[in-house]
Amino acid sequence: MVASSEIFGKTRRAWDALTFYQRFEQIVCLILTFLIAVIIAAALWHLTVRIVLLVLLDAVDPANQAVFQNVFGMIMTVLIALEFKHSLLGILERRQSVIQVRTVVLIALLALVRKFIIIDATKTEPATLMGLAIAVLALGGVYWMVREQDPRESEADAGDSEPASRFPGE
DSSP states (O other), X not given: OHHHHXXXXXXHHHGGGSXXXXXXXXXXXXXXXXXXXXXXXXXXXXXXXXXXXXXHTTOOOTTOHHHHHHHHHHHHHHHHHHHHHHXXXXXXXXXXXXXXXXXXXXXXXXXXXXXXXXXXXXXXXXXXXXXXXXXHHHHHHHHHHHHHHHHHHHHHHHTOSSOOOSSTTO
16 A cells, blocks of 8 residues: 555656646556456455355365366456556556556466466367467567567666676676
8 A cells, every 4th residue: 555655646746747648647547556456356355255165165176177277267367457457557657658568468478377277178179279379479479579678778778788687686
């Protein structure tokens, strides 16, 4: 909650310097952030109720693949929504522009991973599985290319001659 109040405080302080369209973007992002937070809370509530009922009814059976697929699919849905909300907070902090290719690709990858978790491979056409696999590979390639681009841009901006480390502490 502290981070949210800091973001809103920064937005209020910078409000006068923003253009009309930047103010419009900020308002849209605030509304979307609120709506996604409501969706995340509702999804988390349903997930919690579902898991508690499964435990109370002793339906958590490691041999029951359908239950596990369903629960982990719900968990991935919450994670996807959290990542989406996180990208909106970056826009509100004015660290990013509205469209961030890396974030969109990451969310798409998470959605495909969720699909692989919930899909019943025994009842799915091989062509569908192949299409999903190709989509994951393509999105992974795009993500890798975009990820590699960021350190080069920050080095060029800073004028550093040594490459920036991708890992903390290096």
